[in-house]
Amino acid sequence: MFLENINGPDDVKKISIENLQTLADETRAAVINRISNIGGHKGPNLGVVELTVALHYVFNSPTDKFVWDVSHQSYPHKILTGRKEAYLDAEHFNDVTGYTNPNESDHDQFKIGHTSTSVSLALGLAKGRDVNNGTENVVAIIGDGSLSGGEALEALDYAGEYDKNLIIVVNDNDQSIAENHGGIYKTLKKLRDTKGEAPNNFFKGFGLDYIYIDEGHNIPALVEVFKKVKDIDHPIVVHVHTIKGKGLSYAEENRESWHAGGPFNIEDGSPKNKPTKPADTTVHDSLVELLETDDKAVIFNAATPASLGFIGEERQGYAKRGRFVDVGIAEENAMAMASGAAKNGATAVFGTMAPFLQRTYDQLSHDLCLNNNPATILVLNPGVYGMNSDTHIALSDIQFFAHVPNLLYLAPTSKEEYVQMFKYATSQKAHPVAIRVPRKFTTDGIADNTDYSLTNKAKVINKGSDIAIVAVGCLVPVALETAKAYKEKTGKEITVISPRFLTGLDTDLLDSLKEDHKLVITIEDCYLDGGYGQRIASFYGDSDMKVKNLGLTKEFHSDFKPDELLKENGISATGLLALMD
Amino acid sequence: MFLENINGPDDVKKISIENLQTLADETRAAVINRISNIGGHKGPNLGVVELTVALHYVFNSPTDKFVWDVSHQSYPHKILTGRKEAYLDAEHFNDVTGYTNPNESDHDQFKIGHTSTSVSLALGLAKGRDVNNGTENVVAIIGDGSLSGGEALEALDYAGEYDKNLIIVVNDNDQSIAENHGGIYKTLKKLRDTKGEAPNNFFKGFGLDYIYIDEGHNIPALVEVFKKVKDIDHPIVVHVHTIKGKGLSYAEENRESWHAGGPFNIEDGSPKNKPTKPADTTVHDSLVELLETDDKAVIFNAATPASLGFIGEERQGYAKRGRFVDVGIAEENAMAMASGAAKNGATAVFGTMAPFLQRTYDQLSHDLCLNNNPATILVLNPGVYGMNSDTHIALSDIQFFAHVPNLLYLAPTSKEEYVQMFKYATSQKAHPVAIRVPRKFTTDGIADNTDYSLTNKAKVINKGSDIAIVAVGCLVPVALETAKAYKEKTGKEITVISPRFLTGLDTDLLDSLKEDHKLVITIEDCYLDGGYGQRIASFYGDSDMKVKNLGLTKEFHSDFKPDELLKENGISATGLLALMD
The missing domain is CATH 3.40.50.970 (Thiamin diphosphate (ThDP)-binding fold, Pyr/PP domains)
Incomplete structure (x- = not known):
């Protein structure tokens, strides 16, 4: 057991190169322990275990800086940078997110979840280093699938002009989430088939230096190249051929379905949680x-x-x-x-x-x-x-x-x-x-025959007086539940409206509410600021109608339960009833 | 004179290939007539005259479809497609915009002003053709400068996989607005230097077929290649070497300053309109x-x-x-x-x-x-x-x-x-x-010492009662003018507030207004929908404060005079005073 002594990259460096594969095996087992129990990104993480061990063996994170594109392949990196318990011990599974996170560790430079951003962000780190006269290496690790995104391509272009240290590790497992699409993948295949020698090299076309590693799971081979490019004085692409899902035969064979997902039985990959009902189609x-x-x-x-x-x-x-x-x-x-x-x-x-x-x-x-x-x-x-x-x-x-x-x-x-x-x-x-x-539809079993060419025509779902709730799409059930509770409490009906069109107002309907309503409440499951409800507040701004807009606070909310987050923002039957006293 | 008989591309085809250069010279003179009198994009249009003549000689627009990237180089195309008067006759200068515009002509497929969109849009046209079993050619014309944009690079990648007719003409004049930046420009230079033979061809790296034309102002050479690629059954890049500003020596020499600008004297390129005051620095x-x-x-x-x-x-x-x-x-x-x-x-x-x-x-x-x-x-x-x-x-x-x-x-x-x-x-x-x-700053000559770390603190510029105007940035002068006129009319002061922070509200200030104000008017020079003012309407929604939000209607406004457009939307001293009666 090597992993038990790994509390950071310095500990990786203490292991002899011959034993690094054992550390990699243990790291892979830790990844499998987590994903088989609680799910997550599977193939991407299994495919970069050796690559990650070699990176931490050669470079000195966090002085040297790694930027993991989309960062759903950062589990081995987290395991080797002081967060192994989150992979080994069920009690600590919730200690880490599925993505890099500077709040967890200085070894993580950014919160990242969208693809194709790593080379740009790394170039930015490099520019920061330059004005600070730093000497650290900046390393972006980007999968082949992410290469097709415009931000990545723009960054490869600027990297081709940039003239200081930048290492772009292309983790090429010949797979995006689904199969790759685009002409560059024909070129990557030719490069893999020729061990990096094919003409019309995609990366060299961007003006970049280039080196190819065929055996992306051979740690000594990886270490050799990383040592060679460490402290390089210009940008270079290290194109590494890896296998997505490496180590689990079913994941290697079914790369799309094993990209990410829920808990599974390690023996055969069968899902632990059987779906209770078929997916909505x-x-x-x-x-x-x-x-x-x-x-x-x-x-x-x-x-x-x-x-x-x-x-x-x-x-x-x-x-x-x-x-x-x-x-x-x-x-x-x-x-x-x-x-x-x-x-x-x-x-x-x-x-x-x-x-x-x-x-x-x-x-x-x-x-x-x-x-x-x-x-x-x-x-x-x-x-x-x-x-x-x-x-x-x-x-x-x-x-x-x-x-x-x-x-x-x-x-x-x-x-x-x-x-x-x-x-x-x-x-x-x-x-x-x-x-x-919406993620989940309600259903009433009755075909909708609305003529949607009548732009901005809202639907009155419940007709009442004094109070109206305008509920965006998926929040209509909350409004109806509130109306029901209000009726039980007071014997009176409130009006419930689905605007259906978010790009305009049903001004006739809103005007008519002035006759027998005093309060319009809007609810939406987006930010309040700049949202739909504020358009209604504006509409009624110079009238006697009172308006109360409810939506989410402007924050990067995370790891929330949807109904609870809504409730915290007053969007629940209880919360809405409280506004009606 | 050939141009006088050109009312569309069919007329171009009637001219013998030997005489096409004369047509090109006349077309260039028409471009110069317009830009020297009223300004516009200069270098980009002068550089594509021969290219455009050759395209219209070979292809059959509008059945064959041209998509001009950023479309500021579409003047010769407009001249040859029935709109020459807008270049020859001062009375018709205003008949056309500076960009392609389907409202002007069926020869224009899209309104385009942002760069790097042509290959994507052309791929879309091609897909539309395919499902309609069409046989037309789809031709994107994109400048070297636009190639670095993410949307263009994404589209080149997909084009490398697409398997039907698409012709991507790369108009390479070795210049963006300013000098080019990025590694691909080293590769383009190598391709120009080797007449298309350099290794690591950028376009082939995307899986694309490729042909090079060195003499981008030689119409027979252009015609020969365009005939060859017409009706091709797969995507191909035609890389054409042109000279930006071709035909005006000063424009060829100073490519950045001759990208676009105002009227000039043809003899020496000197500006016709001397700046009345130096630019704000x-x-x-x-x-x-x-x-x-x-x-x-x-x-x-x-x-x-x-x-x-x-x-x-x-x-x-x-x-x-x-x-x-x-x-x-x-x-x-x-x-x-x-x-x-x-x-x-x-x-x-x-x-x-x-x-x-x-x-x-x-x-x-x-x-x-x-x-x-x-x-x-x-x-x-x-x-x-x-x-x-x-x-x-x-x-x-x-x-x-x-x-x-x-x-x-x-x-x-x-x-x-x-x-x-x-x-x-x-x-x-x-x-x-x-x-x-803002495009133009006001100045009061007194240094601002505000501590902007006090987030969301607005500035009260004029203190009054009953009515307050909250004016976003550059509209503060309109609010002050209104306050002055109101005082002249009624003897009373109104409050004028600059929010300064658009990402939040000064809730203390807004609350305090409730004490002695009845109406808050907001003005901003963006769309009303989803704008700043609606946040204030929402804030006051359940209070007795009346709020009137003014902003622009949600349209793609064009060719407007700013103050007039504001006035049409009620944002002027007169318009605001009318709300205060």
């Missing part, structure tokens, strides 16, 4: 129906095809026919392509996870909405019910979608509303339409 | 003072160094010492680098034009603010006084900055406030700080 079904009924339909996605329910042969089939387009980690390109396709007569849909749409703000505004092309954007898992790590939250989708001219931003509550909104969006040619797809 | 001076007094200071910029006042030898000097970093057209990288540099002990400042910051929303949120690194962001020319083409407006900076956690967004009114805010931002280590730098 509403979005997937709507897309398949569109593809089958509209031969002009094209679905765009950026490296998260499973989030749309497209996997396996079905995905391959539609991809082969050019109807399902995964552009890889390249959200900007996907948004602009959707605009271009809509312009040229396609029924274009682009869907991905809400936090990653943050990188398409300019493309949404300039490429799509300025041109008013009728593409449909599916904003998956937005708001408080989306991901709950501060590296991945999406608590500002209303902020960056709702003010963009020409766009309709729709917020369904139920499955049936979503289906009707999607049909409207994909059958009209008047505007770009984005749909805020 | 407040921002530049603040940066130089920082550089000279803080040896840890680094200024980041993305291809618009002159917007910060850095030109010529001064820029070269700071660049050589690593203190002024132009990353090229790569705003995402600049924002993330600023975060990294601030993390590692630099005093990091990133400044560029407000519309281009739209492409850094994710980097602002995830790379900078999530990590709470104390970089300073200068948002240049935001709001209604910024650029006034719908392709370049920046009417939503408050929307995409003000809700981001950890950020302070400051809005100075005067030069003196800016100076003090900049000193605060660059001397503190508590937060990222962005400053909304």
Whole structure:
């Protein structure tokens, strides 16, 4: 046992090079202990164990600085930098997050959860070093999948001009979350096949120095190269060939499904937690129906095809026919392509996870909405019910979608509303339409026949007087629960409204409320600041209507339980009733 | 004279190949006629005249589709597609915009003003063609400067996988707005020097087919290659070597200053309009003072160094010492680098034009603010006084900055406030700080000594009762003018407040207004929806205070006069007084 004596990188350096593989094996076992018990990112971490051991053997973190791209492969790094208990001991599993975190350790430079940022951030660290006359090494570790993102490519370009120490370790396991997409992956394959000798080297094309390591799990080979590039006086790419999921045969074989996930039995990889009910297929079904009924339909996605329910042969089939387009980690390109396709007569849909749409703000505004092309954007898992790590939250989708001219931003509550909104969006040619797809739909079993071409028409779900609650999409159930409790308490009905359109106000309805309402409460699961509710406060600003806006405080919330975070911000039946006294 | 008979691309095709250069000369003269009389983009248009003639000679627009990146080089294209009068006849100069515009002509596919979008948009058009079983050619024309942008690089990658017709014409004049930055430009130079034969071809690294044209002003050579690639069944890069400013010796020699600008005398290039007063140097001076007094200071910029006042030898000097970093057209990288540099002990400042910051929303949120690194962001020319083409407006900076956690967004009114805010931002280590730098500063000649570490403290500029106007930054003069007019009319004072912090409210001050004020009016030069004023409406929502928010309607406003657009939205002394009756 070596790992028990490892409390930081200095302890790694005390081990002889011959014994480093044993340390790596123990580190891998620690990773497996954690992920088999509580899940997490699997393949990415298993694939970088030897790489991480070699990095900490050669470099001197935290003086030398590592930046882990997307940082979901930082478990071995955490194990070797004083946080091994979080991998060995169930009582300490919650001591660490799944991403690098400077609050946990000086060995972590940044909180990182979005891809393709490491080379830029490392270049920044290097510039900071330079003005401080420092001599430390700055090392970015980036996976092949992340290379396709615009921020990474911009940074590779600037690195090709930069003239001081920077080491870019490309951890090439020939896999993104799903399979890679893009021409650079043909070039990476050629480089792997020729042990780095193929012509038209992608990295050299950016003006970068380059070295190749074929045996990415051979620690002496890694150590040799890292020693060679340590203290180098210019940027260099160290292209390392690794195996995603290394060490667990089922993970090596099924790289997409073993990218991340829940607890499993180590013997055979079978899941420990059986799903209690099948996953909701509403979005997937709507897309398949569109593809089958509209031969002009094209679905765009950026490296998260499973989030749309497209996997396996079905995905391959539609991809082969050019109807399902995964552009890889390249959200900007996907948004602009959707605009271009809509312009040229396609029924274009682009869907991905809400936090990653943050990188398409300019493309949404300039490429799509300025041109008013009728593409449909599916904003998956937005708001408080989306991901709950501060590296991945999406608590500002209303902020960056709702003010963009020409766009309709729709917020369904139920499955049936979503289906009707999607049909409207994909059958009209008047505007770009984005749909805020809740993580979980309610369902009332009754088809929605709303004509969504009547822009900004809100839905009155419950008709009362004195008090109205305007509840964005997925919060309608909270409003209805409040109305029920209020009726039980007072015998009176309150009004409950779903605005459905977040990009405008139903001014007729809001005006009519002035007749017999005194208070309008708005609830939304995004930040309060700049959100939907404040538009209503503004509308009523010079009237006698009282307005109370509820939303989330402006913080990078993390590790929250959605209903509890809402409750802390007053969004619960109890909290709302308290406003009505 | 051939041009007089050109009413569309069909007429270009009627001219014999020997006479096309004469048509090109006449087209260039038409470009010069316009730019010498009313200014505009100069070098980019002069450099693509022959290229454009050859494209229209070979391809069949609008069936074949051209996408002009950033589209400031589309004048020759407009001249050849039915819009020549706008270049020949002063009475028609206003008939066209400076950018492609589908409202003007079917030969224009998109409104485009931001760089690096053409390959993505073209890929989208190509996908639209595919599902419609079309056979047209799709041609993106992109300058070397635009290649460094993330969206373009993402699209080159996807193009390397795409398997149908797409022609990417790289118009390589070895110049961005200023000089190019990034390693790819070393590679492009090698390709030019070897007539396309150099190893590690940047484009082939993306998996793309490639052909080189050395004589980018030789129409027969261009026509030959375009004929060859027309109807090609896969993507290909046609790398064309051109001369920016071709045809005007002074423009060829001084490529940066001849990128764009005002009217000039053709004989010698001297400006027709002498500047009436020297340009304001407040921002530049603040940066130089920082550089000279803080040896840890680094200024980041993305291809618009002159917007910060850095030109010529001064820029070269700071660049050589690593203190002024132009990353090229790569705003995402600049924002993330600023975060990294601030993390590692630099005093990091990133400044560029407000519309281009739209492409850094994710980097602002995830790379900078999530990590709470104390970089300073200068948002240049935001709001209604910024650029006034719908392709370049920046009417939503408050929307995409003000809700981001950890950020302070400051809005100075005067030069003196800016100076003090900049000193605060660059001397503190508590937060990222962005400053909304107005295009024109007021000045009162009295140094501002405000302690901006007192977050959210607003400034009461005039103390009155009953009515208060809260005016964002550059609109304070309108509020003061209103107060003066109100006093003249009624003898009473109204309160005028500059919030200075747009990322939070001075709740103590706002609460105190409840004592002796009945109406709060907010004015801002961004969209009303999701803006600053609505936060104040929300604050007062359940009180008796009346609030009236004024801001711009949510549209892609274009070709407006700032004060008139404000007036149309009620933001003028007259408009405000009308609310006070």
